[in-house]
Amino acid sequence: MCELNCNELVKYTYFRGRVALFSILKALDIGKGDEVAMQAFTCVAVPEAVIKAGAKPIYIDIEDNGFNMDSADLSRKLTSNTRAIVIQHTYGIPANVSLIKEISERYSIPIIEDCCHTLSSTFSGKSVGTFGAASFYSFGRGKPLVIGIGGSAKANDDELNKALMQQYNVFISPSSLRRNRIKIQYFASRLLFRPSIYWKLRDLYDLLSLFKIIDGNYESDGNLDDYRLKMSLDRKRLLIKKLDRIDSHNNRALSITSQYRSRIVSNLIKHPEYPNNCYTVFSRYPLITDSKREILLKARKARIEVADWFATPVHPLKEAEWTKVFYEKSSCPRAERMSNLVVTLPVQENVTPRYIDRVIDFLNMFDEKNSDCF
Ligand SMILES: *Cc1c(COP(=O)(O)O)cnc(C)c1O
Numbered sequence: 001m002c003e004l005n006c007n008e009l010v011k012y013t014y015f016r017g018r019v020a021l022f023s024i025l026k027a028l029d030i031g032k033g034d035e036v037a038m039q040a041f042t043c044v045a046v047p048e049a050v051i052k053a054g055a056k057p058i059y060i061d062i063e064d065n066g067f068n069m070d071s072a073d074l075s076r077k078l079t080s081n082t083r084a085i086v087i088q089h090t091y092g093i094p095a096n097v098s099l100i101k102e103i104s105e106r107y108s109i110p111i112i113e114d115c116c117h118t119l120s121s122t123f124s125g126k127s128v129g130t131f132g133a134a135s136f137y138s139f140g141r142g143k144p145l146v147i148g149i150g151g152s153a154k155a156n157d158d159e160l161n162k163a164l165m166q167q168y169n170v171f172i173s174p175s176s177l178r179r180n181r182i183k184i185q186y187f188a189s190r191l192l193f194r195p196s197i198y199w200k201l202r203d204l205y206d207l208l209s210l211f212k213i214i215d216g217n218y219e220s221d222g223n224l225d226d227y228r229l230k231m232s233l234d235r236k237r238l239l240i241k242k243l244d245r246i247d248s249h250n251n252r253a254l255s256i257t258s259q260y261r262s263r264i265v266s267n268l269i270k271h272p273e274y275p276n277n278c279y280t281v282f283s284r285y286p287l288i289t290d291s292k293r294e295i296l297l298k299a300r301k302a303r304i305e306v307a308d309w310f311a312t313p314v315h316p317l318k319e320a321e322w323t324k325v326f327y328e329k330s331s332c333p334r335a336e337r338m339s340n341l342v343v344t345l346p347v348q349e350n351v352t353p354r355y356i357d358r359v360i361d362f363l364n365m366f367d368e369k370n371s372d373c374f
Contacts, residue, residue: 006243008154009119009137012168013236015229017116017138017151018045018052021086022227023171024112024134024153025053027163030083037078037109038086039069040313040327040335045138046086046114047314047325052227057325058082059313061332065273067091067286067342070334071099078107085111089128091344092118092144092253092282093274097131104132112136116151119144120250122279133160139235141189141205142307144283145242145249146348148186150231152239171230179232195346195355198305250281253347256356257282260345263360266367284344291366295343304362307344315339 014020030036031054038046040059047057061073067090074085085104087095104111111132119137121128129135137143139150155161174182193201231239242249261271270288274280284307289295292308299306309315313335314327322329330336345359 006240006246009152009243010236010240011152011154012164013150013152013231013239014171015151015174015226015231016045016140016149017136017143018049019171019227019229020136020138020151020153021046021049021112021114022052023164023167024136024155024160025050025055025084027155027160027167028084028110028112028133029163030055033081034083035079035081036084036086037074037082038114039088039090040332041067041090041310041338042088042114042314043116043310044314044317044325045116046088047327049227051325055083057327059327059332059335061334062090062338063096064334065288067093067272067338068095069100071096071103073332074100075103078103078109082107082109085109085132086114087111087132088114088116089118089121091272091284091286092121093272093280094118094121094123094128094278096275097123097128101131110134116143117283118281119246120279120281124277129154130156133157134164139239139242142284142309144253144281145239145246146186147235147238147242148182150235150239152231168230170228172228174229174232179234182232183234193350195305195351195359196303198307198346199300199303249349252349253281253283256347256351257285259356260285260360264363266364268366268368269363282347285347286342286344287363288338288341289343289366290341292341292343295363295366299343299362302362304359305346306359307346308342309344310339310342312336312339 034055035058036050036055037058037060039062041062050057060069063070087100089095113129113132113135115129115135116138134155137152139145139147155164268289268291272286296308313332314325
């Protein structure tokens with residue numbers, strides 16, 4: 001069952017997830033001279049919003065063999081200027097909220113939960129998005145519920161709720177040109193997308209967003225005008241419709257990931273670990289492997305949807321761009337290492353049973369006893 005109060009997710013809706021985070025930071029009065037702690041092994045959207053708000057991101061390493069923030073490294077890196085901690089539930093696996101919350105309470109630093117990868121996972125029986133001062137969501141490509149592009153924010157106390165509402169009044173709707181472009185993009189990808197053409201479509205997407213024909217996930221020069229925009233009404237209506245069906249969405253995701261989990265049995269591939277006090281609804285199913293490069297190369301040829309993200313500590317920024325978002329090389333060694341080890345599998349609605357079999361057969365080929373395969 002959806003523990004989530006879906007109405008809360010359609011109250012403050014924005015052009016993108018990162019704009020929702022930006023608005024939360026503003027509502028918390030975070031800006032110049034302030035630091036915001038976030039994990040490395042994240043999407044550039046997160047530091048981009050922090051920088052746009054005028055603050056500085058500080059990067060916390062991830063847990064050993066995990067994908068989420070390491071609380072010990074958080075303790076080490078907090079300073080007297082740290083004004084918020086962003087907790088990311090990577091791929092839908094809940095972060096260790098209780099350890100991080102302890103630190104946040106000790107130093108009175110508010111938590112903002114990045115729920116862009118999951119709406120419904122729980123930690124100790126409580127839904128993600130209820131642990132901090134606020135949380136934010138994304139409904140773009142690759143997220144649990146896709147409406148084209150969009151985000152939302154939720155505050156967990158009255159004062160912040162009021163501040164968010166005041167903020168919200170200054171956001172404007174996207175132009176009709178932009179609205180239509182997003183609509184067309186959404187319908188085209190619904191119509192065209194099959195996991196087997198993932199690689200072709202991905203190349204096309206990268207090309208089109210390079211030439212600014214479509215809104216890509218990652219714009220390295222940041223379209224900063226986007227930070228004034230809220231979600232258009234037609235996207236909001238679609239979001240409400242999708243939220244209505246979230247239970248069936250979750251059931252599908254659970255059934256697909258349980259097949260990956262039980263049937264992928266290669267000694268070169270490790271399944272993700274997560275604590276058993278968590279209910280985990282994955283948005284992508286991650287695998288850890290030393291053969292990342294080989295698997296990606298072969299997957300492209302075999303037309304199997306295996307994604308590489310996060311391929312860098314601040315995805316998709318390459319090393320030369322890290323300083324732009326204040327990431328210092330070697331400051332989060334585990335995040336850097338994991339970027340070279342992780343591949344992720346699809347769980348979205350157009351993954352058919354036959355396709356699941358293909359993915360599983362493909363991955364089971366990567367095994368020491370078949371090492372002549374690669
Ligand atoms: C996608 C994503 C976001 C926000 O993305 P938008 O494109 O701004 O909607 C934030 N955090 C993480 C971890 C993400 O993957």
